[in-house]
Amino acid sequence: MHPLICTHCGEWDETPDTGAGVSVLRCASCGRTRPFLRMPLYCVSGPSGTGKSTIAGLLLERLRDRFVVLEQDLLWVSGLRDPEGHHRHFRSTWLRTAAMVQQSGRPVVLCGTVVPPEFEPLPERALFTDIHYLALSCEPGALAERLRARPAWREWDEERIDDNADFAAWVAAEAARLDPPMTLVDTTHTAPADTADAVCRWIEGLAEAEAAAG
Template sequence: MHPLICTHCGEWDGVPDTGGGEHLLRCSSCGLTRPFLRLPLLCVTGPSGTGKSTVARKLLDRLGERFVVLEQDLLWVGGLRDPAEEHRLFRSTWLRTAAMVQQSGRPVVLCGTVAPPELEPLPERALFSGIHYLALTCDPGVLAGRLRARPAWRGWDEARVAETLEHQEWLVTEAGRLRPPVTLLDTTEAGPGETAAAIHRWVDATAGPAD
């Protein structure tokens, strides 16, 4: 079931209409409303090298019974690498995918580099009750060292390292002013287990602990 295709008339709704109710979508063509579970999307973000992929595997053990933990690069394939509009095709595909996964009743924890300005303006944002952001950060010198130590095939030249450090500086500076604001978590001195525990606490505080 595609979240933007009406199950009655088959028309495509480019802009999801949630006016029919909290957990309903309404077709703009035929007016039919259909059940649709709108849950929060939890984004564990931050620059490359701050530990997102490593900690995602540990989050599966901690959160797997209540949440679906997904790594954003899973869909980083040729057909979605179009850089137009801040990789809008890639972002929109992820929002639709996460929205459909959440119809199982389990919210998605999405691990990958993303910021509110890249998701909040998209039409698919309406498929969620809210999107929450926790950004992993790291001391700039430590982060640069991690990136330079990566295998050569990953292409981390000095220009790319500098771009990543610039992105982190922007994120740290603007985190509290973004809408919604981004929570920061420094991983400089923390191992993967400690970072996973901190993310677990943030998830519980944001989405609510298990009953």
């Protein structure tokens, strides 16, 4: 089942009516509703080298009974590496995947580099009640050293390291001004377990507030 294809009329529904509630979608073409559970999506983002992959396994251990933790690089394959529109095909595929996983009744924690301007404009954004963004950060010198220490097959030359540093600086400067804003967690001097604890508190705090709000 493709979440943007109406099961009644078969039309591609890029603007499903989410005002119908969190458990159904209403087709803009035929007006019929279909069951679909909309939940929040929690994105653990940040530039390369800040620790996303390192803490992903720790998040899985801590959250597996309530959330589904996924690593974004699992789908970073040649067929989805289209640079047009901020890798739109890749981003849309992940949103559709996360939306279908959440039909199990557990929200998704997606670990991978993404910022609000890459997800928020997409049609698949309507499949979630909210998308929350947290970005890991790191001091420039420490970030560069982490990337230089990676195996050669990962191809982190100085030009690529400089590009990543520029992106890291942009995230640090713009995080609070993005819509929605991104929460920053500095990993420069923090052990992975402590970083994972901080991220878990962020996720659990948001989930508790959303549950209390009904």
